[in-house]
Amino acid sequence: MDYQGGKKHGQLLEEIEVKLDDTNKDLLEDDLYKDIEDLGEKLESFKEKFIQFDKDLDGVIGVMDLKRAMEDLGQPKTHLELMKMIREVDKEKKDAINYKEFIDMMLGAKTTVLKLVLLFESKAKKDEGQKKERPAKKSISDLP
Ligand SMILES: [Ca+2]
Numbered sequence: 001m002d003y004q005g006g007k008k009h010g011q012l013l014e015e016i017e018v019k020l021d022d023t024n025k026d027l028l029e030d031d032l033y034k035d036i037e038d039l040g041e042k043l044e045s046f047k048e049k050f051i052q053f054d055k056d057l058d059g060v061i062g063v064m065d066l067k068r069a070m071e072d073l074g075q076p077k078t079h080l081e082l083m084k085m086i087r088e089v090d091k092e093k094k095d096a097i098n099y100k101e102f103i104d105m106m107l108g109a110k111t112t113v114l115k116l117v118l119l120f121e122s123k124a125k126k127d128e129g130q131k132k133e134r135p136a137k138k139s140i141s142d143l144p
Pocket residue numbers: 054055056057058059060061062065
């Protein structure tokens with residue numbers, strides 16, 4: 001989260017964490033999810049992932065957020081690919097993924113590209129252990 005330091009960013013981050021914590025609390029009490037093992041821990045990690053992907057911290061993962069997040073992961077995608085990834089998850093058809101949709105995706109049975117990326121990334125992080133490197137692959141095709 002070293003992307004855009006400064007006071008404003010810190011405040012936004014705090015605000016969104018409070019908001020997502022509230023949603024997590026509601027979800028923990030939701031009958032729909034009561035059978036899921038370690039739900040609290042899972043929701044906590046989903047919250048962190050969501051924030052990692054919501055680059056501008058406005059509460060939804062839009063196409064520009066996803067573009068930057070995928071670049072951070074060293075997996076740049078075309079606009080079309082990004083839109084496809086979002087539309088797989090975006091039930092409200094707003095061309096962005098809100099937190100509830102994100103949770104439904106992570107807990108749901110459906111396999112989406114974004115979910116695969118997240119699962120793969122978690123595993124890669126574990127395998128990587130202490131080593132911390134930020135892939136910064138950019139190419140001419142990524143220019144707007
Ligand atoms: Ca956003």
